[in-house]
Amino acid sequence: MEDPEHLEPEDDEEEDEGGPLVTVEVVGLSLYTHHGVGAAEREVGQRLVFDLSFELAECDATLTDRVEDTVDYADVCQQVALAAQERSYKTLERLCTAVADRMIDRYGAESVTVRATKPEPPIPLPVEEVSVEVWRENR
Numbered sequence: 001m002e003d004p005e006h007l008e009p010e011d012d013e014e015e016d017e018g019g020p021l022v023t024v025e026v027v028g029l030s031l032y033t034h035h036g037v038g039a040a041e042r043e044v045g046q047r048l049v050f051d052l053s054f055e056l057a058e059c060d061a062t063l064t065d066r067v068e069d070t071v072d073y074a075d076v077c078q079q080v081a082l083a084a085q086e087r088s089y090k091t092l093e094r095l096c097t098a099v100a101d102r103m104i105d106r107y108g109a110e111s112v113t114v115r116a117t118k119p120e121p122p123i124p125l126p127v128e129e130v131s132v133e134v135w136r137e138n139r
Contacts, residue, residue: 021110022059024071027051031081034088035095041122042088049117050080052099054109071107079106084116092116096134104138111137 029050034042059070083102089095100112117131 022056023053024056024073024076024107025051025053026073026076026080029077029080031084033084033095035084035090035092036122037090038122042090046122047119048084048092048095049119050084050099051115051117052076052080052103052113054100054103054107054112056107057110058108076103076107079103092118092132093134096132097136100134100136104136109138111135 034045083099096114099114103112115133121130
């Protein structure tokens, strides 16, 4: 039996020669939004907290160290805010998907994970928070 640590990688497992895969993360972006199943939830609104990460296959900043070659984190946050505040969704699943789609369209992300958390969910039982996480791949 061969030692798995000494196996040669198969061709499809070799590292991409274009450079390292870069992950961009935003954690704890707090936004006031108007999403929810009930009309009151959508009318009055509530705070949601967003966590997201996305992978980039190409990021010139890994070679150039130039700010203009990297992803602007403030712009990422602004894009999440736009996606979350442009329209109202009934489900967090659809909202997270809209945010993920925006990251793919704007930044060419290979894959995106978006989590939306309701810190004060409108349910009659004691709960700290509820959240939904969506993972999307660029195809």
